[in-house]
Structures are given as C-alpha cells and as structure tokens.
Amino acid sequence: MRSLSKDKYMIAGIITLGVFLLGLFLGLAIEGKRVNYIESVGKRQNLDFSSLQLQYAFIDQLSQENNCLAVQKTFEQNINNLESTRIRLENFDRDATLNKNELDILKKEYVLAQIRYWLLAERTRKLCGSDIVNILYFFSDESECFDCEKQAFVLTYLKKRFKDKLLVFSFDSKFDNEPMIPLLKNTYNVTSYPTIVIENHPKNGFQDKDIILNELCSHYREKTEECRK
C-alpha cells in the first residue's frame, strides 16, 4: 500500500477554505460599506431636493423669476449627482451577493427620485420659462438588453454636449411593483426596451445619435451651436 498524505489533504483543504472565507468576508464587508455609502449619499440628496423645492416655491410665491438661473444651476448639479450615484448603485448591485435586497430598495428610491426631479423640472420650466428639453429613458437590465447599453451611452454623450439644456431621466423598468412605473409606462405606451420619450413623443427601440439630435433641436426655441452643426 502506497503512502497517502491524508493530513496534508486535510490541512490544505482547511487553509484553502480559510483563504476563501477571508475573501468572502472581505467582499461582504465591502458590500456593507457600499450600501452605507449609497444610503448616506441618498439622505444628502433628499435634503438637496427639499431645498430645491423650497427655492422654487420661493420664486413662485414671491415672483422672483430673476433668481431662476441660479436655482437652475443647482438643479443641474443635483441631477448630475443623482445620475452618477444611480450608475454607481447599478454597478454595486451587479456585484452584490447578500445585500441584493437592500440595494434593490435603494434603487427603487432612485427611481422615485428621478420621477420627483422630472416633475419638478416640468413645473419649473413653465415657472422660469427656460429652454430645456426633457428626455425620459426607459431601460431594463433584467435580461440582456444590448441596445439599452448603446442607448444609455448615446444619451450620456448627448447630455455632455447639451449640458444643462438637456435633462435625461432614466427609469429602470424592473420596478413594476412601484405604481409610478406602470403609470408612466402606460402613459407613454412603453412595451419594449429601450424606449425614449422626448417631450411626450415616445420612440421605441434604439435611437441613434442623429435622430435624437434632430428631434431635440426641433424643440429648442433658441438654436444653439450644437443644433447649427
């Protein structure tokens, strides 16, 4: 009978398991930190939103339209913050193992935040008479949506070109159990992804840069440099 290093097999197994568990715990600790981070950022952003609401209420009630520009800047900043956190949250959610539920709740909060900002944008546009176009972007990450990735990239690019002249609100359509999402989807007849809604005109399927650009420019009162190109 040849020798068998039983003890070594055992010890190697234990050490391997140890290293693996160490990694796993580290991963979970990081995940916890990520949840906390998003939560604290979310709290701050809620405050920012309340403040913004107050600012617009102030303009509205005391007819302080000359302050519109300053408040709009804050709006733009807030919405950019919101978007970058939303993207980060999506990345975290992708890697998550144990905290999927917490992250999903946070994601849902971000969906609501997007809707809140969108409604505020609609109201204040009338109030301040600003030359801004709103795009609603419905996407899904449930199954592989190759076109959604493309669409998101094109929208991000356009946002960079038009800056505060363009507001993009992204809605993760996974959250069907949040009544606002079906409500929006019904309103704009969203049945497939991606769908973008430019000033109440829904468009199904991937829309390339030039189509959106043309559509956008038809809505601007003042044709900016971007539209003259």
Add this chain to the structure above:
Amino acid sequence: MPIPVYVKAVLWTSYLISLYFAVFWFLVLLDREPKGSTRKLRKFPSVSIVIPAYNESKNIFKTLNSLIGLKYPGDRLEIIVVDDGSRDDTASIVRNFIAKNKRFNVRLISKKNGGKGAALNDGLRASKGEFFICLDADSVVTKDALLKIIPHFTEDNIAVVLPLLKVEKPKNIWQKMQWLEYIVNMFYKKLMGRLNCVHVSPGPFSVYRKSILKKVGGFDEDNLTEDLEITLRLQSRHYRIVQLLDAEVFTLAPKTFKELYKQRNRWYKGSVINAFRYRHMMFNRQYGDFGIIQMPTIIISGLIAMVILSSAAYYGLKPYAKAMYHSLLIDFDLYTLIREFKFDFSLLDLNYMAIMVAFVMLAITVLILKISHAETNENPNKHGIFSLVSYLFFYFMVIGFIWIGITFDFLFGKKQKW
C-alpha cells in the same frame, strides 16, 4: 451586463482548485527533506547511454562531446547512438566521432525509421550497462551530472533518477520564458518526488535502472509521449522516481511560437491520452498520492489553463471592443467625452474580490518563482525583467491557447499518431 452565474461558478472552482494545489505543495515543501537520499559509491556501476537520433547532424557532435567529458570511468561507460533512419549525415558524423575517440566505448546502430520508442528499445537491447540512460540528441550534460545521479539509487525500487533540466542558452523571449518555466517545473517535480508523484521522465538524461526497465517491458513504441507512458507504467507498478535539483543537463528549447505549439501540442495531447490509458489509477487510493493528486492534475491543469485564458481574453478584451463600438455610435467624437469627463472615483468602486484573487495568485506565483530559483541556484532576473514579466502574465495564456488547440483537435478528430 452581469457575469452569468455558471461562468462565476467555473471561475471560482478553478481558483479554489488552483489554490488548493498550491497550498498542498507548499505543505509538502514545509516537510523536512527525507534523510539518506544518497549512498557512497563503493564501485562504479556500468552505465549505458542511448541517444536516439533522427536527422540530428546539427546537434549530435556537441551531445557526444559533452558525454565523453563526463566525470565517470571510461570503461564503465557505454555510448550507443541509434540512428533512426536519418536522411542527413548524422551517421557519418557519428562514425567520424567514433574514429577520433577510440578511447571511449561509442557505438552506432543504424535502423530503419521507426520512431523514438523503437529506437530506445533497440538501444536497450544492445546495451550492457546496469543503468540505462536515454539522452535526446538536442541536449548536453554537465561533467559531474552522472556522478551526482548514480548515488541516488539507494533502494532497489528506485526505477528512475532525473537530473535538473535547464534550457540551453536562451536567446529570444520564447526560450527565456521556457527557461523560467523549466526552473519552476523542476522544483515542482522535486516536490512531487517527495511523495513519489513524478509523472514524466523526460528525454534528456533520465537514468533508469535497466533491470526494472526490462521487467516492465521497455518503451512503448507507438506513443506520442513514450517518456510519459513509461513513467506512468512504472508508477502503476509502484516503482519510485526521484527528481534531483543538482545534476544539470541542458536542452534546446523551441525558438518560435510555432515550434513551441508543435512540441506542447504533442506533449499535452500525449499526457491526456496516456492519463486516459492509465485512468484506473485516477483517484485510486491504492496508488497513494500519485493516484489521488497527480493523476487528476495532469488533466485539470489543462482545463484550468483554458478557463483562465478564455475568461481573461473575454473579460479583458470586451471593454475595449465595446468602447470601440460605442465610439462608432457617436462618430468618434471623443473630444466631447474627454472635455466633459469628470473624475468621479470612490475606493468602493474597485472590485475587491477580483483584486483579492489576483493578489493571492500573484503572491503564490512570485513565491514559487523565488523558492524554485533559490533551490536551483538561479536568479529569476537572470534573463531580464521583460522575460520575467512575460512569463508571469503572458506565458499562461500561451499554454492555455495550446490546450484550446488540443481540445479542438480532439473534438474535431484531427488524425493523430497514437
């Protein structure tokens, strides 16, 4: 897009298996070197060195020259060149050599071409020594190699003692990477030897106890890798195989990717075929550690190399492919993207699991490199940092690629000499 669960499962399994093996062999390393591994030579046993040569006119002279330089009594040494139907002037070079070195017992056997295994068997039949050494014609030995090897036949059941094999004068990057690979392999085989788990006795200067070699029936004449087959056969009969780290032998390594691919395709394919042939040893406790850990390794190492290569290629290249495709969507207006780029980075964005795995694997590799060079009296940086880095980050992909080629050959039934 998230990585699919089954891909994650395969990746994690590969990682855990690799980690387990590394830890296992590290534990073997921690064991003290077994005592009494050599004995004093009272008399010099007779030794036969057989060189199977097929079209080796370029190398044979150098090889023979290194043999007559061996520190060993000339009358106890017999050198047999088996000319395996060479079409070049191998035979005349050998005859010339014999004429000029009459003091040495050098012989030439000429035969019709029949492959290396058959040539070795012809040499085996013609040899008179107590020990039998096969030596590939593309290898040279150092002077004291034999003198260092023979005393390691301490017990009757030791069938083979293997020298430390190094790549001869590596010139280009391919050879330099193999130089590192050989050092690591030798060290690994030394560890395997402690548990009697050596699975291959390569062509250059493996020293056999002839009585055992004859008893098990000599070499397989119809095998892609007869050196691996004979070792598996010896293992299946419970003989011992010892790897040394001090008797040096130098061998020529393939200089191009094409040559390397050809060589490794044959080696690895041969290892799969022979592992299948000796599958009864796989996970069989009767064969001790060899059955439990070494037999599965022969197959698993190839699988893991393939998994790592394909995932590295896919997940490493995909972002670039995507970026290219995406820039197409915006008419390559990268200026806008760069102008509006905001540095928004949080430490939390890093993928710590991947970093952790990469760190563990790299640490293990560097540790193995360090120890194996220390044990073989070499310096990892001997052939430059470029070859070292290429070996660390690129060579495994080459090996993975070769394994993928082999898988295709098996799947699509490429004709092979069995």
